[in-house]
Amino acid sequence: MSSSRSVHVIIHGRVQGVGFRAWAHHQAQLHGLQGWVRNRRDGRVEAVFAGPGELVEVMLRACWQGPRGASVECIEAVSDPDNPEGAEGEGFQVLPTV
Template sequence: MRSAHVIITGRVQGVGFRVWVEAEAVARGLGGWVRNRRDGTVEAVFRGQASDVGGMLDVCWNGPDMALVNHVAVSETDERPAGFEIRATV
């Protein structure tokens, strides 16, 4: 199992990124969460099989159609979320 914490930068707010992340993560059977941050980035945690988390990290570079991703910063975390949720902006 792998848990990854990500910060996604670029045009990632106002383009449906959080809803897209949730759908992609659920389709891969991942636990975790996603939220907007006031600095204009999107933050998320993904937990699941290492290959599924890796696949999720790969697709985060594309995002939904209107997004323009500049960078996906990844760090490992000990967080072990169950289910997937969209959280409030911080």
């Protein structure tokens, strides 16, 4: 495995109303990642994925597909991938909408 990596992203497209948060939570847990996911009031989904570099990359690639019904247009990194806010702690959480 590679060294640890964290990434804070905003996912654009048809990503709300399709179970994206629950799907991301499940996928992150399957890969043993830490972090969180939440909806934003503007229709986007925001997430932090942290863990072994290869598994974070697998998660990011999976996010381009998302759950059935999702249509991802863009995944935007919004902070320094080596130090995103909110990646501390253990496990993966679904946070309230902001």
